[in-house]
Amino acid sequence: MSAVIEPAVAISEVxxxxxxxxxxxxxxxGTAVISFATLIGLLALWIIATKYHFASALFxxxxxxxxxxxxxxxxxxxxxxxxxxxILASLGRIGVALAFGIGLGIPVGLLMGLNRWAKGILGVPxxxxxxxxxxxxxxxMIIWLGIGEASKIVLLSLAAFAPICFxxxxxxxxxxxxxxxxxxSLGATSYQVFTSIIFPSxxxxxxxxxxxxxxxxxxxxxxxxxxxxxxxxxYMIMSAANFLATxxxxxxxxxxxxFAFAFATGMRFLENRIAPWKGKL
Amino acid sequence: MLSxxxxxxxxxxADGTEIHALDRVSFDxxxxxxxxxxxxxxxxxxxxxxxxxxxxxxxEGQILIxxxxxxKPGGDRGVVFQKDTLLPWSNVLDNVALGLRYRxxxxxxxxxQARELLQLVGLSDFETKPPYELSGGMxxxxxxxxxxxxxxxxxxxxxxxxxxxxxxRENMQQLLATVWAKTRKQVFFITHSIEEALALGxxxxxMSPRPGRIVARYEADFVRTFAATGDLGPILSHPRFVSxxxxxxxxxxxPASHNERHAA
Numbered sequence: 416m417s418a419v420i421e422p423a424v425a426i427s428e429v430x431x432x433x434x435x436x437x438x439x440x441x442x443x444x445g446t447a448v449i450s451f452a453t454l455i456g457l458l459a460l461w462i463i464a465t466k467y468h469f470a471s472a473l474f475x476x477x478x479x480x481x482x483x484x485x486x487x488x489x490x491x492x493x494x495x496x497x498x499x500x501x502i503l504a505s506l507g508r509i510g511v512a513l514a515f516g517i518g519l520g521i522p523v524g525l526l527m528g529l530n531r532w533a534k535g536i537l538g539v540p541x542x543x544x545x546x547x548x549x550x551x552x553x554x555x556m557i558i559w560l561g562i563g564e565a566s567k568i569v570l571l572s573l574a575a576f577a578p579i580c581f582x583x584x585x586x587x588x589x590x591x592x593x594x595x596x597x598x599x600s601l602g603a604t605s606y607q608v609f610t611s612i613i614f615p616s617x618x619x620x621x622x623x624x625x626x627x628x629x630x631x632x633x634x635x636x637x638x639x640x641x642x643x644x645x646x647x648x649x650y651m652i653m654s655a656a657n658f659l660a661t662x663x664x665x666x667x668x669x670x671x672x673x674f675a676f677a678f679a680t681g682m683r684f685l686e687n688r689i690a691p692w693k694g695k696l
Numbered sequence: 697m698l699s700x701x702x703x704x705x706x707x708x709x710a711d712g713t714e715i716h717a718l719d720r721v722s723f724d725x726x727x728x729x730x731x732x733x734x735x736x737x738x739x740x741x742x743x744x745x746x747x748x749x750x751x752x753x754x755x756e757g758q759i760l761i762x763x764x765x766x767x768k769p770g771g772d773r774g775v776v777f778q779k780d781t782l783l784p785w786s787n788v789l790d791n792v793a794l795g796l797r798y799r800x801x802x803x804x805x806x807x808x809q810a811r812e813l814l815q816l817v818g819l820s821d822f823e824t825k826p827p828y829e830l831s832g833g834m835x836x837x838x839x840x841x842x843x844x845x846x847x848x849x850x851x852x853x854x855x856x857x858x859x860x861x862x863x864x865r866e867n868m869q870q871l872l873a874t875v876w877a878k879t880r881k882q883v884f885f886i887t888h889s890i891e892e893a894l895a896l897g898x899x900x901x902x903m904s905p906r907p908g909r910i911v912a913r914y915e916a917d918f919v920r921t922f923a924a925t926g927d928l929g930p931i932l933s934h935p936r937f938v939s940x941x942x943x944x945x946x947x948x949x950x951p952a953s954h955n956e957r958h959a960a
Contacts, residue, residue, distance in 0.1 A: 596751050597781040601795035601846055602771030611794070615785050692784035692828060 476662040481669070484662040493663055494654035496646055502670060504646040509632055511568050516575025516628050521621060523576075524583025525614070534584070545577040549635045550642070557643060567639050574635040575628040582624020586617025619693040622686045629678045637671060648674075698725040698748070698850055698882065702757035705743050705908075717743040719907035720757070723899075725850060730876060730883040730919055732897035734890065736948060740908020741886045745854050748884060749775050761849065771795060774843030778855040780835040782827040788814065788838050789823035795846035806845075813841035816875060833864035840875065850882040857892070869895060870926055877923035890944050894937055895922055902947055912947050914940060 458478065464470060465477035472480065489498040496504070527534040544552070549570055556566040590613050598612045640649025648667050655663035686693065705718040718740045725731045733741040746752035748759055750769035758765050761772060769775075774795075782791045789810050790797075796806035814820050817837040827835055836856055843851055853872075857865045869892060876883055887893050893900050896919050902912040918931050931937055 591781065593777050593779060594781045594783070596749070596769065597775060597777060598794070598798075599751075599769035600749055600771070600773060600775040600852075601798055601842070602769075603798045607798050611798075612783070615783070690785070692826065 473659060473661055476665060480662045481665045484660075485666045485669075488651075488663060488666055493660075494651050496651075498651075498666070498670070501646060501648050501651045504644075504650075505636060505640065505648045505674075508564070508567055508571055508647065509629075509636055512571030512575050512632050512636075513625075513628065515568075515572035516579050516632070517625060519572075520576045520579030520624070520628070521583050524580035524621075524624075525587055525617065527580070528584040528587025528617070529609075529613070541577055541580060544573060545581075549574050549631075550638050553639055553642060562643055567636075567644065570639055571632050571635055574631045578627040578631060579621065579624040582620045582627070583617060586620030586624075587613055589620060590616040618690045619686075622682065622690060622693075626679070626682050629682065630675075633671070633675060633678070697727060697762060698884075699760040699763075700724070700744075700748065700757070701760065703744065703747055703754050703759065704756040705740070705747060705752065706755045716907035718747070718754075719909040721908070721910055722757075723901060723910065723913070725882050725884055725899075727882060728880055729898045730885055730896055731899040731901065732885045732887060732893040733901045733903055734887055734893040734897075734944070734948075735903035735908075736888060736905060738908075739903040739905040741903055742854055743908065744903075745775075745852050745884065745886050748850075749773055749852050771799070771846040772849045774846060774848035774851050776836070776839045776843050776851065776853040776856045778858050780827070780832075780839050782835060782838055782842070784826060784828055787824050787826055788819065788830070791827060791838055792841045792845055794842060799846070810841070810845060813844055814838075816844075816878070817841045817871060831864070832860050833868055836860070836868060837871065840872070844875075844879065844881070848881070850884060853883065853885045855886050855888070858887070865892075866928055870922065870928065872896060873919050873923040874926070876919070890941050890948070891932065893944070894918055894940055895928060895931060900944070902944055904948075912944070914944070916940065 461475075461478055465472070465475055465480075469475075476484075485498070487493075492498070492500070494501075523533075523537060527537055553566070553570055556570050560566040560569060594612055594616065595608055598608050603611065636647070637649035637652075640647040641653045644650040648670050652664050652667035655661075655667065699722075701722050703718050703721040705716075707715040707717055709715050721740075721744060723731065733744060735741050743752060747754055750766060750773070753767060760766070766773075783794070786794070789807060792810035792813055793801075793806040796809060801809075811820070811823065814823055817840055819834060819837050819841070822830065822834065827838065830838070839856070840851075857868045860868060872883075872885075873896060875881075883896075885893075885896060887896075894916055897914075897916055898919060900914040900916060901910045902914070903909065904911045918934070918937060922928060922931055
């Protein structure tokens with residue numbers, strides 16, 4: 416019995432895992448095909464419903480009407496701006512808010528996870544405002560900061576901040592104590608324990624937080640634009656609804672759906688690149 | 697030499713009762729030895745290891761390395777944990793080199809040393825793999841290499857093979873015997889397996905629970921034969937091994953054996 420035997424056994428284990436992987440990938444491909452077919456089916460239902468006038472065009476415009484309107488909105492514009500203007504206005508607000516949310520949420524959350532005092536003091540205001548629906552304090556933001564961009568940016572930043580902050584905290588608390596002990600017994604300083612163990616261990620949780628923050632920001636954004644804005648996709652939808660331009664409403668909804676899908680895909684890509692070990696070990 | 701003097705640890709449990717995890721435990725870990733703490737769960741053996749590692753402070757008593765007291769973790773005591781604690785975002789080589797990175801050893805030099813250790817534990821072909829692609833036994837090999845990388849005086853091992861299947865476990869025991877014979881490290885090893893304790897220990901401390909204390913001490917030298925021959929079979933059936941095994945078994949299964957016994 417020699418020490419060489421065990422690695423050999425393990426090699427075959429590694430190989431077995433590898434040969435299993437293609438089958439799993441094939442299965443996820445299968446799911447994608449089913450999802451795509453469902454999408455086509457929904458589109459077909461939509462075409463049939465409008466073609467045979469199950470609903471009036473006022474309630475359900477046909478896909479071709481929506482497409483024509485999309486081109487018109489894109490080239491000629493609607494409600495003080497082209498489609499691109501509205502998209503850029505909305506994306507700009509999301510971008511700035513996420514930058515604030517990530518830039519403040521991660522360090523504050525890490526600090527709260529590491530330090531009892533920070534958690535005790537900062538936890539109270541965050542818990543209070545996070546319990547409130549953002550639209551409930553939007554009027555207050557408008558009174559304080561005016562109707563301009565500042566009130567919307569602050570509102571969205573608050574919506575993005577809390578989930579990221581909570582996630583970073585949870586990430587710190589979920590670091591296995593043994594992993595920290597191992598680093599300390601290898602001679603790590605407190606700073607090295609933080610940079611080499613705690614922060615990377617918390618990364619997958621932080622990603623989850625950012626994904627939740629994107630969802631929260633997106634829904635708050637559209638709602639805020641519906642109420643108080645002169646530009647943005649939400650404003651465009653509201654303006655169109657006032658004139659019963661249902662086809663423009665559909666254009667806006669499709670744009671928002673594409674936003675959401677693009678953000679989710681982008682996050683998944685980033686997560687696979689930066690924290691591929693998530694859920695393993 | 698590492699000395700444990702009157703080590704006592706008391707906790708307060710969640711319900712307010714006091715738990716006496718360790719009670720006046722004293723022993724030495726002399727050079728060129730494998731000291732094994734053997735006992736059922738709850739006998740304080742993990743608390744003892746955590747105290748030596750510096751993760752757990754003593755209520756009373758002292759831990760001395762070459763006469764100087766220690767109370768926090770350090771690179772002079774390498775730890776191998778029961779559940780591997782490798783970093784999933786680093787490959788095998790970077791995991792082994794971690795302690796050297798903490799010390800600021802330049803990259804090329806720490807990789808050179810890490811490769812030597814990977815060769816020692818038989819994992820040279822796996823240096824670029826992430827830990828989650830390795831089997832449990834291989835991960836513990838990486839853990840041993842990582843603990844050896846800082847060139848500690850003593851290796852502390854907390855039931856390192858407890859979670860492995862019996863075949864892998866025997867290979868790992870043999871690896872440890874070989875590594876010990878080659879590196880001449882002092883080893884403090886925790887187990888609840890009497891056979892593992894006898895096969896690997898030069899000194900065996902039998903512990904009893906509540907309060908955790910040493911109830912018997914044995915010396916053995918089966919590990920030298922094991923390291924030299926690499927074959928556990930003949931050792932397991934050796935008459936002296938069998939008689940010691942039965943003796944220790946009777947001590948562990950006798951409740952409240954308070955008399956500390958000494959055997960040669």
